[in-house]
Amino acid sequence: LNNLEISGYSRQGNHGKSDSRIDHTNVGSRTDWKPKEIDGSLDSASCSQYNKSSLTGESLFKNVASDVKNLNLTPISFGDVISKKVKQFGDKSQIDDDHGRLNRPVFDICPMRVSSVIKLKAPLHVMNREKRNQNKQSIKGQNIIILGPGMVLLKGYISSVDQINIVRTCRELGISDGGFYQPGYSSGRKLHLQMMCLGKNWDPESHTYTELRPFDKSKPPGIPESFHSMVIKAMQDSNEFIRGNIGGFGGGSDERKVIPFMSPDICIVRFYTKSGRIGLHQDKDESETSLKKGLPVVSFSLGDSAEFLYGETRSIDEADKVTLESGDVLIFGGKSRLIYHGVTSIVPDSAPTSLMEATNMRAGRLNLSFRMF
Numbered sequence: 001l002n003n004l005e006i007s008g009y010s011r012q013g014n015h016g017k018s019d020s021r022i023d024h025t026n027v028g029s030r031t032d033w034k035p036k037e038i039d040g041s042l043d044s045a046s047c048s049q050y051n052k053s054s055l056t057g058e059s060l061f062k063n064v065a066s067d068v069k070n071l072n073l074t075p076i077s078f079g080d081v082i083s084k085k086v087k088q089f090g091d092k093s094q095i096d097d098d099h100g101r102l103n104r105p106v107f108d109i110c111p112m113r114v115s116s117v118i119k120l121k122a123p124l125h126v127m128n129r130e131k132r133n134q135n136k137q138s139i140k141g142q143n144i145i146i147l148g149p150g151m152v153l154l155k156g157y158i159s160s161v162d163q164i165n166i167v168r169t170c171r172e173l174g175i176s177d178g179g180f181y182q183p184g185y186s187s188g189r190k191l192h193l194q195m196m197c198l199g200k201n202w203d204p205e206s207h208t209y210t211e212l213r214p215f216d217k218s219k220p221p222g223i224p225e226s227f228h229s230m231v232i233k234a235m236q237d238s239n240e241f242i243r244g245n246i247g248g249f250g251g252g253s254d255e256r257k258v259i260p261f262m263s264p265d266i267c268i269v270r271f272y273t274k275s276g277r278i279g280l281h282q283d284k285d286e287s288e289t290s291l292k293k294g295l296p297v298v299s300f301s302l303g304d305s306a307e308f309l310y311g312e313t314r315s316i317d318e319a320d321k322v323t324l325e326s327g328d329v330l331i332f333g334g335k336s337r338l339i340y341h342g343v344t345s346i347v348p349d350s351a352p353t354s355l356m357e358a359t360n361m362r363a364g365r366l367n368l369s370f371r372m373f
């Protein structure tokens with residue numbers, strides 16, 4: 001068994017606080033798992049789906065309502081999704097499909113540009129930072145960091161053009177059937193992000209994968225071929241680097257560091273607004289075989305940067321931190337497959353201006369995490 005696996009969830013580092021987060025850890029008890037409230041407040045450190053403020057009863061619902069409002073849900077603006085009818089509900093829009101299935105508010109990650117808004121040129125320090133990042137990207141192979149056995153970070157791996165295409169594709173998928181929604185629990189609590197699944201649906205409350213999304217019976221769109229190839233290439237490039245590195249150090253063939261190969265059939269797409277976050281958790285809802293083989297999670301970051309924590313326990317204090325920037329690819333498989341990980345914060349205004357201008361993506365971070373069931 002993987003040496004990172006720790007059973008149960010009242011474990012070290014949790015300091016008796018609530019476990020309210022996207023919890024991928026409790027395979028044995030997933031159906032009865034609910035976010036807990038301690039002293040009327042949710043732990044925003046280890047369990048960071050929710051606002052830091054005390055969330056109880058009415059205040060919780062107000063909070064959720066204001067979160068939804070802050071997300072500024074906008075009507076579908078493209079003519080190519082004409083099979084949907086858009087209804088206005090205050091500042092929300094809802095889609096009715098031709099089969100009259102349950103509506104969901106539409107979350108558009110690239111809302112229509114308002115032509116009357118005058119865009120100011122990005123400040124000098126922002127332009128300089130982007131220049132530095134672009135330079136990094138051009139030094140091929142020099143920006144691969146081995147974070148642990150089976151865990152690598154490919155800095156600036158996704159080209160600017162590919163980043164734009166990924167954002168545009170996610171935008172289209174996100175406003176269509178099976179697109180973005182704000183996940184929540186039956187208690188009424190909502191997670192601090194927007195999510196959609198490709199391939200199979202993953203349900204954050206039951207921790208299960210299904211063919212259809214339970215709340216609206218929509219079928220998740222397939223993983224686009226271009227995404228699939230990028231994932232395969234990222235794994236190949238990582239292993240080439242890992243093997244080269246092992247040889248270079250004369251350390252023999254340390255195959256433990258190599259990432260097992262997979263062909264992704266699931267992609268969880270999340271959009272974090274500036275207050276978005278996700279508590280430390282393990283990804284372990286995939287099949288036993290997949291987990292046993294250590295088939296990796298391959299994660300793409302786009303837009304604003306994220307402060308990403310990872311470690312062998314759920315303790316925030318013991319976790320290491322790395323900043324995931326737009327274009328970075330993080331892979332954790334093999335011995336690191338069950339690593340605890342989470343996002344503590346989104347760095348405001350850190351997205352490449354060129355990406356934002358080309359796509360009109362709203363402020364925030366897009367994350368795509370691929371895996372194989």
Ligand SMILES: O=C(O)CCC(=O)C(=O)O
Binds near residue numbers: 270278324341
């Ligand atoms: O946004 C991230 O980088 C982490 C996402 C994640 O943990 C997941 O999709 O399971």
Ligand SMILES: [Fe+2]
Binds near residue numbers: 281282283341
């Ligand atoms: Fe995860």
